[in-house]
Amino acid sequence: MLNLIGNYSLVLALTISIIIIFLSFKTFKSKENITFNIFFIISSQFFLICISFLTLLLAFVYSDFSNLAVYFNSHSSKPLFYKISGTWGNHEGSLLLWLLVLSLFNLIFYIKSKKLLNAFRSLTIFFQQIIILGFLLFIFFTSNPFQLVIPTPIEGLGLNPILQDPALAIHPPILYLGYVGSSIIFSSSLSALVCNYVNKEWASDIKKWTLISWIFLTVGIMLGSIWAYYELGWGGFWFWDPVENVSLMPWLCLTALLHCTSVLKKRLNLKSWTIILAISTFILSMSGTFLVRSGILNSVHTFANDPERGLFILIFLTFLILISLIIYFKHNNFNQENKSFIFSKESAIVINNWFMMYFLSVVLIGTVYPIFLEAITNEKISVGPPYFNQLIIPFLIPFLIIMALGPKLEWIKNKKVRVKLTKIILFVLSIFISYLIVRHFSTKVLYLTILISPSLYLFFISVIDLNDEKLKLSQKLSHFGFSILIVSIILNSLFSEEVSVNLKKGEERQLSNYLLKFKNITKTEIDNFTSLKAEIHVIQNNKELKFYPELRLYKVPETITSEADIKTNLFNDNLVVVNYLKDTDYLNIRYQKKPFMLLIWISAILLAIGGMIGLRKDFK
Amino acid sequence: MKIKLQFIFVFLIIIFVLSIFFKSLFENKNYIPEKIINKLDNQSITEFYSSKNYKLKDLFSPEEYIILNIWASWCVPCRQEHLHITNLSVVDNLKVVGLNYKDKKNNAGKFLSDLGNPYDIILIDKNGTESIFLGAYGVPETFLIDSELNILKKYIGPINLEDELEIKKLIK
Amino acid sequence: MIIKLFKLIFILFFINFSIFSAFAENKKVEEISKNLRCLICQGQSVYDSNSEFALSVKILISEKLISGSTESEIYDFLKSKYGDWIVYEPEFNKSTLLLWILPLFLFIFGGLLIVRKVIINRSIK
Numbered sequence: 016m017l018n019l020i021g022n023y024s025l026v027l028a029l030t031i032s033i034i035i036i037f038l039s040f041k042t043f044k045s046k047e048n049i050t051f052n053i054f055f056i057i058s059s060q061f062f063l064i065c066i067s068f069l070t071l072l073l074a075f076v077y078s079d080f081s082n083l084a085v086y087f088n089s090h091s092s093k094p095l096f097y098k099i100s101g102t103w104g105n106h107e108g109s110l111l112l113w114l115l116v117l118s119l120f121n122l123i124f125y126i127k128s129k130k131l132l133n134a135f136r137s138l139t140i141f142f143q144q145i146i147i148l149g150f151l152l153f154i155f156f157t158s159n160p161f162q163l164v165i166p167t168p169i170e171g172l173g174l175n176p177i178l179q180d181p182a183l184a185i186h187p188p189i190l191y192l193g194y195v196g197s198s199i200i201f202s203s204s205l206s207a208l209v210c211n212y213v214n215k216e217w218a219s220d221i222k223k224w225t226l227i228s229w230i231f232l233t234v235g236i237m238l239g240s241i242w243a244y245y246e247l248g249w250g251g252f253w254f255w256d257p258v259e260n261v262s263l264m265p266w267l268c269l270t271a272l273l274h275c276t277s278v279l280k281k282r283l284n285l286k287s288w289t290i291i292l293a294i295s296t297f298i299l300s301m302s303g304t305f306l307v308r309s310g311i312l313n314s315v316h317t318f319a320n321d322p323e324r325g326l327f328i329l330i331f332l333t334f335l336i337l338i339s340l341i342i343y344f345k346h347n348n349f350n351q352e353n354k355s356f357i358f359s360k361e362s363a364i365v366i367n368n369w370f371m372m373y374f375l376s377v378v379l380i381g382t383v384y385p386i387f388l389e390a391i392t393n394e395k396i397s398v399g400p401p402y403f404n405q406l407i408i409p410f411l412i413p414f415l416i417i418m419a420l421g422p423k424l425e426w427i428k429n430k431k432v433r434v435k436l437t438k439i440i441l442f443v444l445s446i447f448i449s450y451l452i453v454r455h456f457s458t459k460v461l462y463l464t465i466l467i468s469p470s471l472y473l474f475f476i477s478v479i480d481l482n483d484e485k486l487k488l489s490q491k492l493s494h495f496g497f498s499i500l501i502v503s504i505i506l507n508s509l510f511s512e513e514v515s516v517n518l519k520k521g522e523e524r525q526l527s528n529y530l531l532k533f534k535n536i537t538k539t540e541i542d543n544f545t546s547l548k549a550e551i552h553v554i555q556n557n558k559e560l561k562f563y564p565e566l567r568l569y570k571v572p573e574t575i576t577s578e579a580d581i582k583t584n585l586f587n588d589n590l591v592v593v594n595y596l597k598d599t600d601y602l603n604i605r606y607q608k609k610p611f612m613l614l615i616w617i618s619a620i621l622l623a624i625g626g627m628i629g630l631r632k633d634f635k
Numbered sequence: 636m637k638i639k640l641q642f643i644f645v646f647l648i649i650i651f652v653l654s655i656f657f658k659s660l661f662e663n664k665n666y667i668p669e670k671i672i673n674k675l676d677n678q679s680i681t682e683f684y685s686s687k688n689y690k691l692k693d694l695f696s697p698e699e700y701i702i703l704n705i706w707a708s709w710c711v712p713c714r715q716e717h718l719h720i721t722n723l724s725v726v727d728n729l730k731v732v733g734l735n736y737k738d739k740k741n742n743a744g745k746f747l748s749d750l751g752n753p754y755d756i757i758l759i760d761k762n763g764t765e766s767i768f769l770g771a772y773g774v775p776e777t778f779l780i781d782s783e784l785n786i787l788k789k790y791i792g793p794i795n796l797e798d799e800l801e802i803k804k805l806i807k
Numbered sequence: 808m809i810i811k812l813f814k815l816i817f818i819l820f821f822i823n824f825s826i827f828s829a830f831a832e833n834k835k836v837e838e839i840s841k842n843l844r845c846l847i848c849q850g851q852s853v854y855d856s857n858s859e860f861a862l863s864v865k866i867l868i869s870e871k872l873i874s875g876s877t878e879s880e881i882y883d884f885l886k887s888k889y890g891d892w893i894v895y896e897p898e899f900n901k902s903t904l905l906l907w908i909l910p911l912f913l914f915i916f917g918g919l920l921i922v923r924k925v926i927i928n929r930s931i932k
Contacts, residue, residue: 249855256850311659325660333653340649344642357925365921373914383652384906390659394902397844399852399895406910594857597709603857737859763863764870770888772847773860 018082021070022161024063025154028118031060032148039141043134053140057125060147061118068102068115071160075102080171083162084108089171092543093179100184106308106324107160109187114150116188116195121147124199124224131220135203135210142202149331157324182242190235190262194300196228197265200272201297204290205339208346213286218279221293223630225276228296229269230626236262237619245581250513250590250607252615255400257312260382261303264375268296271371274364281426282361286349288368294339299379301332311386356427363421370414377406408462415469415501419476422486422494438476445471452509466505474498489629496621503611503618513607519600530554531604544569549593551580553606562591562606588612675784678768683735683743683757694756695782700729700806703778704754705766707736708746710774716793717750720777723799724753729806733757736766736774779805836868839878842895843885852895 035056042053074082075098078091088105089098103112121143128136154160200221207217239259244252253259272292278285306312309325355361381398388394420438449467477495480486514526523532532552539546547566552559565578581590587610594603679688694701704720706713724731733754735743760766769778772791779788779802787805790798840854845861853861864885871881885893897903 249851254850305656309656309660311656322660326657329653329656329660336649336653340642340646344638347638355925362925369914369917369921372917373910376913377910380906380909384903386659387655388902388906390655390662392902395890395892396897396903397892397895398897398906399842399844401842401896402906406907410914596857597859737863762866763859764867767863767867767885767888773858 017070017074017079018161018163021067021074022159024067024070025151025161028060028063028067029148029151029155031056031063032144032151035060035144036141036148039137039144042137043141046134048133053137054125057118057122057140061122064111064115064118067161068111071108071111072099072102075099075108078171080169081164081167082160083164084160086164086168086171090543091170094542096181097179097184103187103191104184107154107158109191110150110154110158111160112188113191113195114147114154116191117143117147117150117198120195120199124203127223128220131216132210132212135206135212135217138206138209139199139202142205143198146198146202146335149334153324153327153331157327180242180246182238182245186235186238186242189231189238193228193230193232193235193269194265194304196224196231197269197297197300199224200228200293201335201339204293205342208290208342211346213279213290213349215280215283218276218289221289222273222276222280225269225273225293226626226630229266229273230623230630232262232266232269233619233623233626236266237616237623241616244612245579246576250511250592250605250609252612255381255403257382258307260378261306261312264303264378264382265296265299267371267375267378268292268299271368271375272296274367278361278364282353282355284353284355284361285365287347290343290347292368294343298332298336298339301328301335305329305332306383312382358424360421360424360426363417363424366417367414367421370410370417373410374407377403381406404462408466411466411501412469415466415473418494418497419469419473422480422490423483437479441475441479442468442472445469445475463505463509466501467509470498470501470505474502487629487632489625489627489632491625492628493622493625496618496625499614499621500618503614507609507611507615510610511608513605515603515605517596517599517601517603519602528555529606531606533602533604536602549602549604551591551593551604551606553589553591560589562589564591564593564604566593566595583613585613586610673786675769675778675780675786677784678765680734680758680760680765683733683740683759689756689758691784692782694730694732696730697782698728699782700787701778701780701782702729702731702802703734703769703780704731705734705736705760705769705771705774705776707738707774708742709738710736712793713775714750716775716777716795717753719794719796719799721751721753723802724755726803726806729802730755734760734765734769736760737763832869832872835872835878836865839868839881840865842882844893844895846889846893 035053038053038056042048071082071084073079074085075089076095078085078089078098080086080089084105084107085101088108089101093101102108121140124143125136125140128139203217203221203224207213207221236259239262240252243254243259244250272289275285275289275292279289305325305328308328309322311325381402385396385398388396445468448471449464452467453464473494477491477498481491481495483491514529514531516524516526516531518524518531518533520533520536523530525531530553532554533549534552535550537548537550539548545568547568548563549565551562551564553562554560560582562580562582564580567576567578568574569576575595577592577594579590579592581588587608590607590609592605592607594605596603675691677690677692679690681688702720702723706720720731723729731754733756735757737760758765766773766776771778775793777790777794777798778786780786788802794802837854840861841852843853843864845851845853845856845858845864847860848856848858851861853864868881871884876884882894891898897906899907
């Protein structure tokens with residue numbers, strides 16, 4: 016029953032989508048006002064997709080195993096929270112969520128854009144509906160979430176226990192909100208091109224959408240890292256894994272766009288560049304989806320792979336790219352732009368964009384190059400962290416310094432570039448501090464140490480800037496957040512320590528400064544897994560820390576996961592992970608000391624809060 | 636004119652990228668190991684019962700092929716493929732060599748007495764490093780090699796009937 | 808008595824030294840195995856993995872280090888057995904030329920675009 020309702024509301028939504036495409040194109044051509052009808056139709060489409068999503072959700076909550084997606088991805092013994100998150104934890108459900116968000120944003124755009132040009136509005140809705148239609152067709156032909164299993168199985172096949180984690184449960188929807196937000200940016204900029212509507216009004220509208228997707232993407236990426244840090248227990252939070260890179264690319268593009276729109280808003284410059292960025296953000300999001308879902312990439316995160324799905328997304332992607340290329344080159348006739356000044360905020364933003372694009376190209380090339388090489392020469396190579404570090408770190412030095420100085424510049428003119436004494440003092444101070452750090456803690460990672468001074472400099476400047484009345488709060492806060500982020504990442508990777516040893520119950524071992532004691536192990540049966548909890552004491556400088564890391568033996572499907580025990584405080588994370596060793600009584604015990612982990616999360620939140628403040632101001 | 640050129644340039648790049656994506660979409664993602672290494676080193680490995688060291692080449696009598704099968708008593712798929720290894724052990728001019736991988740001697744002996752011993756000779760890989768020298772990934776894994784130590788075929792994971800027939804065909 | 812003391816000191820020193828060098832060697836194994844892909848795992852390095860394959864590779868690395876192999880010799884050895892795919896840091900050679908050069912080329916290209924734009928803007932006034 017549920018399946019039928021869900022399926023038919025999707026069919027109706029598809030029909031409506033075609034009607035909207037037709038109607039919106041008609042209103043665009045005839046230059047009429049958008050009628051009340053369109054609003055009614057758009058909201059009913061949203062309503063239908065909502066119903067369809069809710070039915071899937073209910074199928075998961077009530078463990079209706081006659082549904083194929085539920086059968087494969089759920090299990091009646093799972094906690095309710097994970098039954099719900101199971102809805103979007105699989106390929107089919109996540110696409111339905113995409114669709115839901117797409118139509119929601121379509122509706123919001125319609126409601127919020129009443130003051131804008133009519134032709135522009137209807138054309139944007141037209142493009143947005145094309146995307147929605149593409150996704151509807153995708154769902155129907157390759158990944159229908161309402162397929163039936165006959166006869167109805169008694170029990171589901173469970174969900175990968177590694178995915179049973181609160182951060183991961185809310186991570187995909189938030190990330191999708193970011194990805195999908197960029198769809199509006201895409202439609203709106205294509206439509207603005209056609210209507211010749213690239214002006215200040217459009218800029219301030221597009222800035223809102225950019226901010227929205229940027230905030231969601233920032234939080235989404237952060238949640239992904241938090242999951243990787245807590246659940247995988249490898250002590251890292253960013254692995255330059257292809258799937259992570261794929262989410263980082265639109266983020267870099269959005270960040271560039273964010274800065275670019277303010278130039279457009281204030282000075283009406285960089286018109287075509289803004290359009291290019293706006294288009295590429297969504298194209299990158301879509302390509303990312305293609306790369307992840309088609310299984311071309313080799314990564315920790317895998318969806319069930321099916322070349323048919325990949326093929327469909329690829330065709331759709333080709334279609335979108337070609338449309339945007341043709342429209343861009345046909346309508347790209349912007350008249351002469353305003354004069355720019357060398358020492359101005361505009362230049363600083365152009366340079367910011369320049370570096371952002373460089374970082375983007377490193378991440379992009381590093382991610383897809385192995386695919387290309389394999390397709391052309393059949394050679395298989397890995398592009399891992401060392402590549403990204405080597406190409407990105409040296410360029411961060413000028414980037415951070417410009418980021419520290421840029422916001423203070425004026426829009427129009429800075430005839431005399433006055434060099435303030437405080438800035439020089441701070442610069443010398445940060446070099447001095449980094450010298451001290453290198454002196455006292457050996458130069459074990461030479462590569463990163465060169466980054467200490469510029470990042471400290473950025474940090475000092477942004478702290479001082481927090482008091483500056485002339486700057487916008489959103490900008491100050493985000494830059495402050497970013498400076499903490501970069502400082503804590505650097506110090507984290509410089510001062511992380513770890514020791515690893517195999518011990519039996521009752522044994523202890525001294526490793527460099529740490530004494531590791533394996534005190535005890537207890538076995539308990541919990542709902543759907545058996546838990547083995549070890550008690551490990553770590554003693555350093557007469558300070559004893561007790562850890563209770565855990566091994567979980569799941570029955571459905573049969574897997575062992577390792578839960579790290581992490582003790583967090585503001586400046587330091589201490590964690591112990593245990594791993595099972597085959598055929599022995601020994602456990603592999605790994606103790607890690609990770610400074611400033613909490614600050615990394617806090618700074619990411621600060622970035623997002625900065626964005627939200629900017630958004631609130633723009634909506635006024 | 637300039638815009639047209641730009642368009643064609645960008646267009647070509649994108650077509651290139653998309654066609655590569657298209658190509659790799661249908662490419663076999665399986666790792667094909669023969670491409671990497673096609674000849675084994677003449678390394679010396681300890682024998683299971685006598686603890687003597689043998690060089691790989693010394694295992695051959697002329698004009699013979701060898702099946703080198705990596706196995707362990709703790710490995711479940713090894714039991715599955717055991718039948719096919721046994722079938723191969725009776726084939727003429729084919730010697731079946733076992734490499735016992737990270738195992739306890741007692742367990743390995745029990746495995747063989749339970750299921751039968753198809754191996755002409757058994758070598759030991761106590762800590763897994765010999766297998767790294769062979770370029771192996773784990774258990775079970777099977778190499779078909781000739782007397783020059785060229786790898787004719789490599790099977791990662793348990794071999795099945797199809798593989799068994801293929802091996803018989805290859806050595807004829 | 809004094810000789811005994813000397814012996815003791817010597818032994819203590821020696822133990823300390825061997826612990827220290829074992830520690831340094833561990834560090835080296837850690838460093839190398841972090842740059843190696845665990846071929847049978849999903850996106851894990853040899854260092855992070857506890858699979859049989861990864862454990863064997865780690866033993867092999869320490870054996871090779873003890874027998875005096877350098878870091879790059881170990882990488883070359885593993886590459887000859889498993890292909891370039893096993894090392895995370897791509898080598899600089901003919902087939903990875905574009906991988907290393909292309910981003911830098913794009914950076915310079917972008918810089919030129921910006922400079923050109925500034926010059927054009929100047930000449931307008």
